[in-house]
Amino acid sequence: MNKLFIRQILIALLVMPFSAMAVGIDIQLDRAPDRSHDQAALQHGARVFTKYCLTCHSASFMRYNRLRDIGFTEQQIKDELMYATEKIGEPMKVVMRRADAQRWFGVVPPDHSVTVRARTSALGPGEDWIYTYLRSFYRDPMRPSGWNNLVFQNVAMHHVLWEFQGEQVLEGDPSGKTHKLKLVTPGKLSPAEYDNLVADLVAYLKYMSEPSAGPRKEVGIYVLIALFVLLAFAIVLKPGFIKLEKRP
């Protein structure tokens, strides 16, 4: 059999599944700036989250005292971040009863402890999704809340941060490629300042989705270095028991 022919078949077989891959998704996510090492941004994000989101969304895996990780003192946490009357070792729960939430919104607002991880999809990382989501609310008189969202059509949440961003309207067809959001009533912040606020909030949400991510990478570097040193020793010194064990 002809070798070239075989090779062609193999290559065609390899490429085919991937060429079949392109699926039409026409939502483009904006990239959330990486602020995972910026403590001021994380603290700002935590403040926004506890003030504007915790009324509806719990973060029941996140304990308040863990916020010391990102540079808060215990006193600060108690005075500036804890609105409900919990103890500092308690997780971030909501006051609203689940049944009430169900009645008001039609759905219970999801817990946000791991939302950033859960929202990662073919579209992109979860932080990009939330970053885009929080900047894509627009006025929609057809919705009970008066708001709709480009990346989460017919969402039950209204634009909580609208006083900062202002009001946008949708121009064009949301299902087509021609749509565009236009700011019609400016908010308290300029678009750039608003993006900045959302970026801080998203950085915090991302931190919260895996508080051990920081230490994880740090420890990882030391473990890798140690292993490379050991490997170097093993290669240079060739310990005697290197061989295939042969059984009689």
Add this chain to the structure above:
Amino acid sequence: MSIANTKLGGLVAWIDERTPLTATWKSATRLAGYYAPKNVTFWYLFGTLAIVVLVSQLITGIFLTMHYKPNTSLNESGIPLAFASVEYIMRDVPWGWLIRYLHSTGASVLLILVYLHMFRSILFSVYQKPRELTWLLGMAIFIGLAAQTFVGYLMPWGQLSFWAAQVIINAFSQLPFLGQDFTIWLRGDYVVSDATLNRFFSFHVIAFPAALLWLLIHHVPHTVKDIRYFLAFLIVCVAVIFFRPEAGGYFLEYNNFTQANPLQTPQHIAPLWYFTSYYSILRSITYPLFSIDAKLWGVLGMFASMLIFALLPWLDKSSGKTIRQKGPIFKLALALFVVAFAALSYLGTVPTDPQRLLLAQICTFIYFAFFLLMPIYSRMDKPRSNEGRGAR
């Protein structure tokens, strides 16, 4: 250094002589008349590494069991206790995140190693007479591991845990006669529920590990002890565990960070990557045949595709012992099989459309043709005459 070496070597020998494990290995080896070529140490490494990872799974499993709760009832924030206990391990248990990532990465790495180990078995025809029994034990281990990872994947009680279990258990119910009763017993309920989670937990921490250990003791003929390979392997694992624990959604799927919700079917359900080839086969069989439902054929095809490896000792009629000595037809067949397997694995992770379905059907055909036509093409092949190059 040489003194330290002999001391270390002495210690290893001392342990070797006194452990029942090695004694069993030795007797198993004698039974099987096992011998291994020297120049193929690299390919023989995967089995040993798989044992190392299995031990790591047992140890990390002990610690996970201390904190994990196989309970689907909701806590006051509306989150299932099982799901919440996994996140508790990730956040509140000291080094819990490391233990969990070791365990989740370990599962995928174990399967990678097992597949490589099986691949080398085909490369070197290790299953040929008189080692059929070792091969069959190995196949039993493969099926046992598949079962073990399948039940283990339900533990985090995320969306994909729930729905993947739902789909696969439903596949069992298609089997004639006992299918229905068996699935009800397996779930302990008519739907995947708390009873199912408790059952799977019991399988995962007691029944299957015990069975696997027993099989392993009877299967392993010898191990490769080379610290360099071992360290290199560890470095790759550590890089994943500490820097990419989700491995791009292949080792830990993102949708599984959403708690299980029986009322909300995800748009796209797929098992973890190591089952997606069989899952593709299940989905690709769409013709009814001999008045048997296409669905049942799909299920049979899926199980057959996993079990058919066991027949290799009787299918492979080639005289060459290693891939080098085998003829071009066998090489081509093996290459096609590997490509088909990889393509099926990929196709199982994405939603189907007509084009992909056709592709999966072609690959399914190649998959089974590789095995079923083997008695013919491996006999047709002209083996390379011994040039003294291949291992003997």
